[in-house]
Amino acid sequence: MIDPLAQTPLYVQLADLLAERIKRGDYKVNDPIPSESTLQQEYGVARGTVRSAVRLLRERGLVATAPQRGTYVISSTER
Numbered sequence: 001m002i003d004p005l006a007q008t009p010l011y012v013q014l015a016d017l018l019a020e021r022i023k024r025g026d027y028k029v030n031d032p033i034p035s036e037s038t039l040q041q042e043y044g045v046a047r048g049t050v051r052s053a054v055r056l057l058r059e060r061g062l063v064a065t066a067p068q069r070g071t072y073v074i075s076s077t078e079r
Contacts, residue, residue: 002043010045011052015060017043018053022062022073032070033063 002013018033027033034042039050054071057063065071 002045009052010049011056014039014043014045014049014053015056018057019060019062022076025076027073029073029076031073033057033073035070 002010002017004010006013018027018039021027022033033039033054036047036050036054039045039053040047043050054063054065057071058065062073062075063071064074
């Protein structure tokens with residue numbers, strides 16, 4: 001879970017949690033990840049935190065975002 005008192009920024013914690021779910025197979029290649037609003041509610045974080053986490057996942061090469069379609073898993077391993 002997300003620890004608001006940890007030294008690690010919330011968006012990094014969220015990105016790490018989502019990356020672990022991808023690695024575990026909860027989200028498979030070509031599957032969409034949950035919407036921003038769903039992630040906000042599920043983890044109790046702000047929209048900006050979710051957006052930063054998704055951006056970090058894109059930088060790690062795990063997901064790609066298609067405008068107006070969502071964000072999809074493109075790799076199941078961290079690079």
